[in-house]
Amino acid sequence: MSDIDFGLLAHRFDASPPQQALRWALQEYERIALSFSGAEDVVLVDMAVKLRPDVKVFSLDTGRLHPDTLRYLETVREHYTLDLELLVPEAAAVEILVRNKGLFSFRREGHGECCGIRKVAPLKRKLAQLDAWITGQRHDQSPGTRSRVPVVQLDQAFSTPQRQLVKINPLANWTSSQVWQYLRDNDLPFNPLHERGYISIGCEPCTRAVLPNQHEREGRWWWENPEDKECGLHAGNLSRAQGS
Numbered sequence: 001m002s003d004i005d006f007g008l009l010a011h012r013f014d015a016s017p018p019q020q021a022l023r024w025a026l027q028e029y030e031r032i033a034l035s036f037s038g039a040e041d042v043v044l045v046d047m048a049v050k051l052r053p054d055v056k057v058f059s060l061d062t063g064r065l066h067p068d069t070l071r072y073l074e075t076v077r078e079h080y081t082l083d084l085e086l087l088v089p090e091a092a093a094v095e096i097l098v099r100n101k102g103l104f105s106f107r108r109e110g111h112g113e114c115c116g117i118r119k120v121a122p123l124k125r126k127l128a129q130l131d132a133w134i135t136g137q138r139h140d141q142s143p144g145t146r147s148r149v150p151v152v153q154l155d156q157a158f159s160t161p162q163r164q165l166v167k168i169n170p171l172a173n174w175t176s177s178q179v180w181q182y183l184r185d186n187d188l189p190f191n192p193l194h195e196r197g198y199i200s201i202g203c204e205p206c207t208r209a210v211l212p213n214q215h216e217r218e219g220r221w222w223w224e225n226p227e228d229k230e231c232g233l234h235a236g237n238l239s240r241a242q243g244s
Helices: 006-014 020-028 041-052 068-078 091-101 112-127 177-187 192-198 234-244
Strands: 032-035 056-060 084-087 132-134 152-154 165-168
Touching: 006 056, 006 152, 020 041, 020 132, 020 152, 020 165, 032 041, 041 068, 041 177, 041 192, 056 112, 084 112, 091 112
Parallel strands: 032 056, 032 132, 056 084, 132 165
Antiparallel strands: 152 165
């Protein structure tokens, strides 16, 4: 697959329903998995299991998630009879961080180090086993950093010289309204935090509800600059996409 024209492929799916990109990806790659964040990514789970019932799904359990999110993950697991894999950080790395800097060092130093240990490192270990992965990124999630995310791309953040990793973002062109319309039309379970004003949901200490007319990413790492509101899972790809 090294000769794939990702620009052409992204253009092919740009105006297509998300299911078309999903169908292509699930047929093209055997070693593929869907990243489920515990928010409205359940739309992708619902679409994917209808195309490939044995699709692999994983989620990051950082050790700092809201209890509601953990319960929601189990709801989705049972609803779809999924083998939902939870990725956890290395205990030793977390222990060293907390011992040296406490539980809330990200409030002083930025969230990069904590997210690196609790999110990026476990994800990197998982992606090393895959040829492709599926995410729920959308342009409207963060106009400052995600507005040019393509439907299909070479994952330049996690590819290596020995192995290419392909990243599929089927919902890139969907709006939040379309996502929630699909949720309602298909009676899908959703994280109860959404009913309490949380839109973009991450770890409990770094997520808060937003007020009317606030953008969803304003509820994430609210003490930092808007251009820093990425945890590192997608940041490498986003900066390259914007510069292209």
